[in-house]
Amino acid sequence: MNKRKKATIHDIASKLGITASTVSRALNNHPRISDATKKLVTKAAKDINYQPNNIAAALRNGKSRLIGIIVPTVNRNFFSSVVRGIEEIANQLNYKVIISQSYENFEQEVQIVDTLLSARVDGIIMSISKNTENFEHLDRVKEKNIPLVLFDRITDSVEVNQVVIDDYMGAYKTVEHLIANGYKRIAHFTNPRKINIYSERMRGYIDALKAHGMEYDQNLVIESNMQLEDGQQCVKTMLDQGLEFDAIFSSSDYAAMGALQALKERGIAIPAQVGLAGFGNEPFTSFTTPSLTSVDQVSIPMGNVAAELFFELLKADPKKYVPQKTVLKPDLIIRESSTRTPSKPNSTPNSK
């Protein structure tokens, strides 16, 4: 009998000869309920294996205590770490998280937004897909006054809270480091889709070159989809075309990894002949030979900040709240792939 129907507060109530409202208040520790009945109620609840129905509460309250998270994929250290950072804060406040993956697919992303809105999440924290160029779905979220926070992959076409790292500075520091290690012709791998992160990194690359009196050569900027295979292919093409370069700064660790493999395959010594640096500090970067210099995106703190902004927004009056943009400082993690004996620049020909 109690197999099919789940226990409700009404069951508890009739068992104790009181009303459901009293049970509800008792369970919620309402001050106007005596300790005696509170004890009775909690005991009865345990006895009949009562499980609160959050659906009912959510319907009545208009809030579900759920945060929707949308990421391109969870199968990337960066994203899963941000999620963890969000969860840390959310769990403390007794909020739960629904994670959804867009798989870099725009239609999917739009669909997920609708699903989350229908699921009546209290808000959304997301990083947009690479292929998203239309932001009406985000507008719809804003129109409904649902709190929205963007991180890492952001857009300025919607006024919302944003958390990013200083991609510009990350790139700048990396290139500066390469220059300090004596590299003269630094190539740059980037993505043709000019979402914020890639364009910022490219700005940093260019400015760092200029700041050190090096010319910016368009031929050294190689566009691709930035996956492992792309990195391999780019290097091969560069070598086959006789392009002169002695370092690569890749906006993606995966492409950097591909570059590393291709260079090794062609017998080019890293870091002696060619220096290499990636972006993202994926865990495998410390496993490669040589280990890969990369930029750490402080993912957990980013998740923390995103969640904090979210809750700020949740409490605020949407009319007078002005969206904020938080910029975190990335860390350059220097490893073997870019470290040459301090002042032995020009040690490798190739460029000359």
Place this chain on the structure above:
Amino acid sequence: MNKRKKATIHDIASKLGITASTVSRALNNHPRISDATKKLVTKAAKDINYQPNNIAAALRNGKSRLIGIIVPTVNRNFFSSVVRGIEEIANQLNYKVIISQSYENFEQEVQIVDTLLSARVDGIIMSISKNTENFEHLDRVKEKNIPLVLFDRITDSVEVNQVVIDDYMGAYKTVEHLIANGYKRIAHFTNPRKINIYSERMRGYIDALKAHGMEYDQNLVIESNMQLEDGQQCVKTMLDQGLEFDAIFSSSDYAAMGALQALKERGIAIPAQVGLAGFGNEPFTSFTTPSLTSVDQVSIPMGNVAAELFFELLKADPKKYVPQKTVLKPDLIIRESSTRTPSKPNSTPNSK
């Protein structure tokens, strides 16, 4: 005005001078509603930016079309791929997924189960935490007749649907492969917690040795927590203690990676002097030097199967449904770390 309150079917109804029930039926494409009104309703819905309230529907229907997924962490290729496999099937059937992470923490796991039950998910698909030894929370799920499917990290103390790979066979084939490459003293890294996956792999290890007339030496079985650092430490200890071995079969890719680093650090050639194989086929295994032989856990198919079992269970009569256990065949991915010139066994003395 429509800023604060979200649109409901009642708003649509009064706008059109009909009732909410008609609107509901129109939106659900009920056959008894005329095409004319259906068109009117869908148009009006679009006009006022109506978003169905799944919470209300879920309350009324008793089903949320949500599946709860619990994994130790999503930041592991295996788990995130299984999730993807589940999503593939679930999305086709218009079900959504709530992903939660236990972070290998028992209390957290119990808490998540309660939260999901309260959120009234239609069922749960999970892989239990390493530290879970008490399964009452799973019993509670079963008692409530909530569909439950376990994958990879399972337990036999609860009668539920299970999906696993044949860990025994994966290990057996790996060890056989090592033997075929001439390795004679094969060590095994395992976890002291004897959850199914580790004990099965160990059985496979032992049986493969015996089947090839090699003695099983307890000293060659090393227990640790199987993280990167543990792998490093184990190898160092083995070397320092003068333990004779010429191959390592690790139940974890991470520990195998640590072993690889430690061996290289000590100047031991892989695979020439020591062969190495891991388990899990984490992406980084193909990035290392030498690349790491490992066992692929067919994660996406595992997710597919788990989801299929789930929906089977969802439709079935809980009284007469008998739980099933599906066993998938893993793939041994042979890479450099275990491949020596075919028949040149004993080429390396090892200990000295």
Place this chain on the structure above:
DNA sequence: CTATATTGCGCAACCGATTACATTCAATTT
């Protein structure tokens, strides 16, 4: 010893969609 507060709990409406059971009206049958 009244008058006012406070405590403890019940009443009933409500959240938004769904659906079994009418009801209406026109078309079809007899």
Place this chain on the structure above:
DNA sequence: AAATTGAATGTAATCGGTTGCGCAATATAG
């Protein structure tokens, strides 16, 4: 022309908590 049928929609209860308001009983004040 009355009766039957069926199409199209309305009525109202329901899912399970939550909460403003009210009322009785007890406590405190004056």
